[in-house]
Amino acid sequence: MSQESSGLVERMEQHQVSVYLGAMAAGALVGWAAPSAGPGLEHAINPVLGALLFVTFLQVPAAELLRSLRDGRFLAAALVVNFVVVPLVVAAMFVFLPADQAVRIGVLLVLLCPCVDYVIVFSGLAGGSSRRLLAATPLLLVAQMLLLPGFLYLFLGSELADIVEVGPFVEAFAVLIVIPLALAWAVQAWAARRPAGRAASGAATTTMVPLMAATLFTVVASQIPKLGGSLGDVAAVIPFYALFLVVMAFAGKAVARLFRLDAPAGRAVVFTGATRNSLVVLPLALALPDSLTVASVVVVTQTLVEVIGMVVCVRLVPRLVPAARTGTL
Numbered sequence: 001m002s003q004e005s006s007g008l009v010e011r012m013e014q015h016q017v018s019v020y021l022g023a024m025a026a027g028a029l030v031g032w033a034a035p036s037a038g039p040g041l042e043h044a045i046n047p048v049l050g051a052l053l054f055v056t057f058l059q060v061p062a063a064e065l066l067r068s069l070r071d072g073r074f075l076a077a078a079l080v081v082n083f084v085v086v087p088l089v090v091a092a093m094f095v096f097l098p099a100d101q102a103v104r105i106g107v108l109l110v111l112l113c114p115c116v117d118y119v120i121v122f123s124g125l126a127g128g129s130s131r132r133l134l135a136a137t138p139l140l141l142v143a144q145m146l147l148l149p150g151f152l153y154l155f156l157g158s159e160l161a162d163i164v165e166v167g168p169f170v171e172a173f174a175v176l177i178v179i180p181l182a183l184a185w186a187v188q189a190w191a192a193r194r195p196a197g198r199a200a201s202g203a204a205t206t207t208m209v210p211l212m213a214a215t216l217f218t219v220v221a222s223q224i225p226k227l228g229g230s231l232g233d234v235a236a237v238i239p240f241y242a243l244f245l246v247v248m249a250f251a252g253k254a255v256a257r258l259f260r261l262d263a264p265a266g267r268a269v270v271f272t273g274a275t276r277n278s279l280v281v282l283p284l285a286l287a288l289p290d291s292l293t294v295a296s297v298v299v300v301t302q303t304l305v306e307v308i309g310m311v312v313c314v315r316l317v318p319r320l321v322p323a324a325r326t327g328t329l
Helices: 003-014 016-033 035-058 062-069 072-094 099-111 118-125 130-156 160-163 166-193 193-206 209-224 228-234 237-259 263-274 278-286 295-321
Strands: none
Touching: 003 016, 003 209, 016 035, 016 209, 035 130, 035 166, 035 193, 035 209, 035 278, 062 099, 062 166, 072 099, 072 130, 072 160, 072 237, 072 263, 072 295, 099 278, 099 295, 118 130, 118 263, 118 295, 130 166, 130 237, 166 193, 166 278, 209 278, 209 295, 237 263, 237 295, 263 295, 278 295
């Protein structure tokens, strides 16, 4: 990589929050000014998202996975905050959500699944343990995909069978998770044996910020035209998303304290509980019947709220979980 290119990558990484916000703003402008481009951009979501997840997984050393499973307290805390605390918080919010079925499904899809991509970046910016989150990523991915159907059934009951088809969910899991993860581990094995592999792996990891920006742009631009007359219903979920961030910040701190984690691990738990998997569950929302089209917009709306919220969290979480407490929380 040339020195100029290296400098550009470094600058993008330093200003990645601004890059992400700019990408979403540009996507909103394109979606509003050229709604006819929406369907074409929607077809680009899976390829660009698959590339983003491949690069994310590439930074998760396969050789470290077994070792990470020995970090029992952190993994237990991450699982408890995401799959025990979060469903309870969502259940408390659920009865107050707008009655529209598509809106409710969109909220459930996005809030019940923990983030596995930019949470690592934001946690690191706040002094959280990015290494632990990276190592926990495959476990969190598999757990959410296995548990999501059960959670949806608990919230929706018999309605679920009438509105959700299993096929698209399985296809999304295979295309966006299994294949990128397998390719990433194959490249890791190549990098461990050949200089060319190391060069390819290193070059790929530098594309993280541009790929995230491209994904956010594509998602927002493709979904804005779908708002139509549903702007009011979609806007109504924004306070719920903001409230979720606040509640989960304090809940994450409580879980970290319960498991007696140090400050970096505690901050990572706060971030994994507060950030959601909107980009990965979006294809699941897109696979819903046409009558539930608004669900995908509801999912994208959570991304907009969350990225802005992460700018605040990067500054406030270090105060919420101060590094001065070097022993236990």
